[in-house]
Every structure is written in structure tokens, then in C-alpha cells.
Amino acid sequence: MSRARRDANGRRGTVLAITLMIVALMTMTAAAMLFRTTAEVTGAAAGRRGEQARLAAMSGIRQAISILDAPADTPVDIVDNPDLFQNQRVADHGTAAWYFTVFAPAAEATDAVRYGLIDEAGKININTADEETLANLGLDAERVACLLDWRDRDHEPRSDGAEQAYYASLQPIPYRTKNGPVITLEELLLVKGFDASVIVGEDANVNGLLDANEDDGNESFPPDDADGQLDRGLAAVATPISYERNMSVDGRPRININGEESELRKLASETSLPEQTVEFIRTVRKAGERFAHPAQLLEMRATVPADAVGGDERSRRRGRGSRRGPENVTVTSGVGTRELPEVLDRLTTRSGGSKTKVPGLVNVNTASANVLAALPEISDNTARQIVDLRDSIADEQKQTPAWLYAEGLLDADRFRQVAPRLTARSFQYRVRSVGFAWPGGQFRVVEAVIDLAGERPRIMYLRDLTRRGLPTAIDVDELTGAVMP
Ligand SMILES: [Ca+2]
Ligand SMILES: [Ca+2]
Ligand SMILES: [Ca+2]
Ligand SMILES: [Ca+2]
Known part of the structure; x- marks a missing residue:
């Protein structure tokens, strides 16, 4: 615009020509203003609707919290429960209704998600796992060493590892090593030797589904082995956040x-x-x-x-x-x-009382066979047996990991060795929730980690995952049915 005006000022011509020019400029100005106004209105609408989508997604987080906070004597299926977590309508504005869906990668299937929460105690804690356990997750020796150096407090690099001297030498942007616990799995991208293929495997959009580009080899990003299986990398088996308080099932100090x-x-x-x-x-x-x-x-x-x-x-x-x-x-x-x-329930060897945090225990009642088998004392076969058997064990018996011994899955010797790594409880849940409008299609995806180890549930971590795209196809038939019964 200002350039157009400068050009006009530099031009010679008749009054008529100048008048015409002014008219033309005014038209341009009007058009530009009109465009700008339209853009602002559209932008505001998108912002407002985006915010509404975010609020709908947060309703899913709130739903998860209220279910987790419910009294223990009313057990609710939090693993896969479409009635509570799929297409839940939270608002209806006449022209559009707002919904949330809480979703998670399914245990086995890669063509559908499940509608439930992700149990962080069902995974290996990368902040506390020892060298052998990390290697059992499929990390090579160099990555294990670099991860251990990243999280340990000293500045002494292991033989395959890396400390500040390495990170300070990086170009174009050197950065500091952590020398402390990792907060998110994505943080591992900063660690020497780690890349996205280690962290999320072939699941480039991290939705737990085997998308076409994730099963076509190197034809399109990401690289994959085209074997019809989805390798979900560390994301499927590892967590940076899992801990419990050192107290008995009924809340007494040990x-x-x-x-x-x-x-x-x-x-x-x-x-x-x-x-x-x-x-x-x-x-x-x-x-x-x-x-x-x-x-x-x-x-x-x-x-x-x-x-x-x-x-x-x-x-x-x-x-x-x-x-x-x-x-x-x-x-x-x-x-x-x-x-x-x-x-197991009432005794401890730790001092510090019930306020003490015990990090990194693996819940034998919820961990996948892959996670259990990553523990050095548990074989692939035993891990599979644990998963196969646990659905038939009474809840009361599953209050501690003792049932692994009672059922003969581990002998006394093995049980004594592995028990310090095990729990039968979970206190942190990862919740992914998509809020969306129908019709309209605006959506936002949020992820929260809910911590139940304190007096009241709290969100210990929250982030927006919208940039990863719509995580799962919305079943429109089911949706319209719900809006207009
Ligand atoms: Ca270190
Ligand atoms: Ca995927
Ligand atoms: Ca590919
Ligand atoms: Ca594959």
C-alpha cells in the first residue's frame, strides 16, 4: 500500500488521471480493509472456537480426574470405557455441539485406539531404571550410557557416554546437560544418540495407530520396516514419571x-x-x-x-x-x-515415613508383557504368563505383587530378587483428550499427567498436542446419533 502511494506520488498526469488514481487507491484501500476485517473476524472465530475446543478437551481431563478420585469401592473400567470416554458431549451451541474423547494406544491392536487412561506405573521409569533394564528396552550400549550420564548428577562421562564437554561442543547451538531427572520422553531428543525413531518408533504421529506412511518402508516419512506391525519405540514401554508414597494399601505408614x-x-x-x-x-x-x-x-x-x-x-x-x-x-x-x-504391604526398609516417594516401581497388574520382560529377573515366558493369568486373579489378591509367588510364577528366590522393582498400585495416569466440534471440525488435543499420590488429585503436567493432528477418526454416525436422538 505505502509503496503504491509512493509510486502514485511520483507519477505525472492530468487532474483526471490523478483523480482516477485516487479513486483506484481508495478502492484498493477499501478492499484491503475489507480483507483485513474479514481476516480478523475469521481469526477471532478460529481463536474462539479453538479455545472452545480446548475447553472441551479439558473436560475430558476433568472427567478422568473425577473418575480416578472416586471411592475405591466403586471400581470403574479406566482402560477401555467408551461409555465414559468416547464422544462425550459437553456443550451444545445450536449450530455446533462440543465433545471430548479420551483415547490411548490399544495394547495390541494398531487399527483402533482404546478409550481410557495410560498407566505410568505400567511402564519402565527411565529416571530410575538400571543399566540392564534400559538395555532390555532395546537401547544400545551407547544410548544407555548417554542416558545414564544425562540423568546422573556427576560430570564424569562413562566410556560410551557424554557429559557437558560433549554438549558444549555442539554446533550451531551448544546446550547444558541435565544432570537430573528427565521430565518428558521428548527431552531425550537432547541426549546424544537419541532421535525420534528411538522415542516413538514408527509411530511418527504418536497416535498408536499404524498409519499408511508408517508401514510403507522408506517410501514416505517415517522410515519403517513395512511388516504390518507398529513399533511404538520407548513411548510404549517407558515413562519419566512414576512414583508412590511409602504407605500401605489402607494408607497407614509402613x-x-x-x-x-x-x-x-x-x-x-x-x-x-x-x-x-x-x-x-x-x-x-x-x-x-x-x-x-x-x-x-x-x-x-x-x-x-x-x-x-x-x-x-x-x-x-x-x-x-x-x-x-x-x-x-x-x-x-x-x-x-x-x-x-x-x-509387602505393611513393612518397609526405607526410613522417612509415609511422605517418602518411592519412584519407578512397575505395576504387575497393568504392565505389558514387554515391560515386565524388561525387568532383569523376569523372562519373556514368565512375563507372558503374568499377563495371561492376572485377569483371573481376584482383585483382593492383587493388592500386592505377592500373587506372583502364590501362583507359582516366580519361585522364592526370583521373587526376592525382583520384588524391590514391583508394585501392585498406580498413582500417575497420562490422559490424552481431544475436544472437537460437530459440525465444524475444530479440535484441540491436550495431554495431562494426573498425580494421585498426594492428598488430592493434581495435574502435574499439561501440554497441547494439537500440532500432531487429529489423533483418531471421529465416528460421525455415532456422533450425530448422540446429538439428535
Ligand atoms: Ca551427568
Ligand atoms: Ca501412527
Ligand atoms: Ca514410511
Ligand atoms: Ca513395523
Whole structure:
């Protein structure tokens, strides 16, 4: 415009010509103003409708929170529940209605999503997993080393790893290493050796569906192996966020079996563990030993100096199976199938009480076979057995991981080794929700991580995923049916 005016000012001509020019300029100005006004109106409408779509998506997050916050005695299917999570109408403005759908990648299928939440305790925590577990996730040695260097607090690079010296040398933009926990899986893109194919595999648009371009080899982005299967990379098996509070299922502080006498006294007064077990714990402690984890008590035998047993009135009654030698005696814990659930639920070896965060435990009731098999002590075969069997186990039995031992899936030795990595509970859920209008088609996608480990549920993480595109086809027939019954 200003250039057009400058050109006009520099031109010579008759009054008529100038008048015509002015008229022409005025027309242009009007047209331009009209265009600008139209663009602004359209933009405002898109902004408003975009905001409405975002609010509809947030209704899905709110729905998830209220379901997770409901009393435990009213169990609700949060894994795949279209009645609660698919095409839920939240507003009707006459010309358009607003809906949300909460969706997640299906466990097996790659041609449809499920309508439910993503359990973060069902995955391997990349902030706490050890070297072997990370390697079992399919990361090569260099990536494992670089990830460990990225998250550990020191500046000493492992032989295959990378610390600040490497990241400072990057061009064009050097950056700082984290030396702390990873917050999102995408953050791993900053770590040496990691790229999108490691993090999301072949699922370039991260929707859990096998899209055509994700199964055509190198014909189109992303590269894939065209085998009809969707490799979802780390996203399917790993999380940066999972923890629980160190308390029992009913919310009581656990008893620290490495604690002081006042703490050990609670074993008799606050648990229904057999006297033999209580006495065993005291005897081991009196012998100067400490426990690594409560699961260590399973079928445990200990050889202790004779004077550790029978020092006071309680320990004079030695446990069954005790055998007195000249100087040492062997005592047994009396912890078997019946006692194990209470041992796991009520006892701890951590100090700090119930406020302590215990990060990175894997929920044996929800983890996929791939996740379970990534734990060093669990074979592929056992992982498959766990997944096959758990639907037939009563909920009450599944309150602790003890059922893996009770059902004979792990022997006592294996169970003791793997138990410190396991839980039977989940406190963090990832929720992906798309809010959309019909008719109209505006949509927004949001992702939240909801944390249930505190007094009240809270959103610990929230982001917009709209740029990834519409995550799942909206079933319009079903939708119009819902709007106009
Ligand atoms: Ca480091
Ligand atoms: Ca996909
Ligand atoms: Ca491809
Ligand atoms: Ca594939």
C-alpha cells in the first residue's frame, strides 16, 4: 500500500488521471480493509472456537480426574470405557455441539485406539531404571550410557557416554546437560544418540495407530520396516514419571524393619504377622544385620549368634524350625504364601515415613508383557504368563505383587530378587483428550499427567498436542446419533 502511494506520488498526469488514481487507491484501500476485517473476524472465530475446543478437551481431563478420585469401592473400567470416554458431549451451541474423547494406544491392536487412561506405573521409569533394564528396552550400549550420564548428577562421562564437554561442543547451538531427572520422553531428543525413531518408533504421529506412511518402508516419512506391525519405540514401554508414597494399601505408614526398637515394637501391636516372624526380624536385627527389602523375608533363613536369640522374654521362645548349634543358630522367618501379602504391604526398609516417594516401581497388574520382560529377573515366558493369568486373579489378591509367588510364577528366590522393582498400585495416569466440534471440525488435543499420590488429585503436567493432528477418526454416525436422538 505505502509503496503504491509512493509510486502514485511520483507519477505525472492530468487532474483526471490523478483523480482516477485516487479513486483506484481508495478502492484498493477499501478492499484491503475489507480483507483485513474479514481476516480478523475469521481469526477471532478460529481463536474462539479453538479455545472452545480446548475447553472441551479439558473436560475430558476433568472427567478422568473425577473418575480416578472416586471411592475405591466403586471400581470403574479406566482402560477401555467408551461409555465414559468416547464422544462425550459437553456443550451444545445450536449450530455446533462440543465433545471430548479420551483415547490411548490399544495394547495390541494398531487399527483402533482404546478409550481410557495410560498407566505410568505400567511402564519402565527411565529416571530410575538400571543399566540392564534400559538395555532390555532395546537401547544400545551407547544410548544407555548417554542416558545414564544425562540423568546422573556427576560430570564424569562413562566410556560410551557424554557429559557437558560433549554438549558444549555442539554446533550451531551448544546446550547444558541435565544432570537430573528427565521430565518428558521428548527431552531425550537432547541426549546424544537419541532421535525420534528411538522415542516413538514408527509411530511418527504418536497416535498408536499404524498409519499408511508408517508401514510403507522408506517410501514416505517415517522410515519403517513395512511388516504390518507398529513399533511404538520407548513411548510404549517407558515413562519419566512414576512414583508412590511409602504407605500401605489402607494408607497407614509402613513399619521400618531396619528401624529402632520403638519401630520394631509395632510389628507385634500393629500387624497380624506370626510371632515367629516378628521374633525372626528382631533376632536378625539383634545380630547386627539389616534388611535390603521386606521381600527378603520370604522363606528366609538366617544363621545368627546364639546370644542374638533368647536375649529377652519374647525371643526366648524360639521360632519353629530353629536349630541350635554350639555358637550359631539357624532361624527361619516363617514367611510363606500366607504371610507375604502383609509383609509387602505393611513393612518397609526405607526410613522417612509415609511422605517418602518411592519412584519407578512397575505395576504387575497393568504392565505389558514387554515391560515386565524388561525387568532383569523376569523372562519373556514368565512375563507372558503374568499377563495371561492376572485377569483371573481376584482383585483382593492383587493388592500386592505377592500373587506372583502364590501362583507359582516366580519361585522364592526370583521373587526376592525382583520384588524391590514391583508394585501392585498406580498413582500417575497420562490422559490424552481431544475436544472437537460437530459440525465444524475444530479440535484441540491436550495431554495431562494426573498425580494421585498426594492428598488430592493434581495435574502435574499439561501440554497441547494439537500440532500432531487429529489423533483418531471421529465416528460421525455415532456422533450425530448422540446429538439428535
Ligand atoms: Ca551427568
Ligand atoms: Ca501412527
Ligand atoms: Ca514410511
Ligand atoms: Ca513395523
